[in-house]
Amino acid sequence: MPRKDRGPDQLRNVTLVANFTEHAEGSVLASFGRTRVLCTATAEERVPGHVKGSGRGWVTAEYGMLPRSTHTRTDREAAKGSRAGAPRRSSG
DSSP: OOOSSSOTTOOOOEEEEESOSSSSSEEEEEEETTEEEEEEEOOOSOOOTTTTTTTOOEEEEOOOOOTTSSSSOOOOHHHHTOSTTSOEEEEO
16 A cells, blocks of 8 residues: 555654663664564573583574554464464574
8 A cells, every 4th residue: 555654765764762661671662654663682691501601692582463463453373372473592
């Protein structure tokens, strides 16, 4: 659907609000037009056993869309038994 508030070659306005949540060690609310993305980070000293003592770190990430985050209601991944929102891990 074409947008009337900007041309096809114009980017949406982008805003970043740091420290958006109270309890996470790091967080940001990113806004791209009417799209909002909340990102939070937790810092922990522990790493999986196979990484201990290697001097390497470990990152765990999760993703989830809330119901009604789109024009039609989206079922939560957890309710469907899907692993789409399951943690993804990487080291580096």
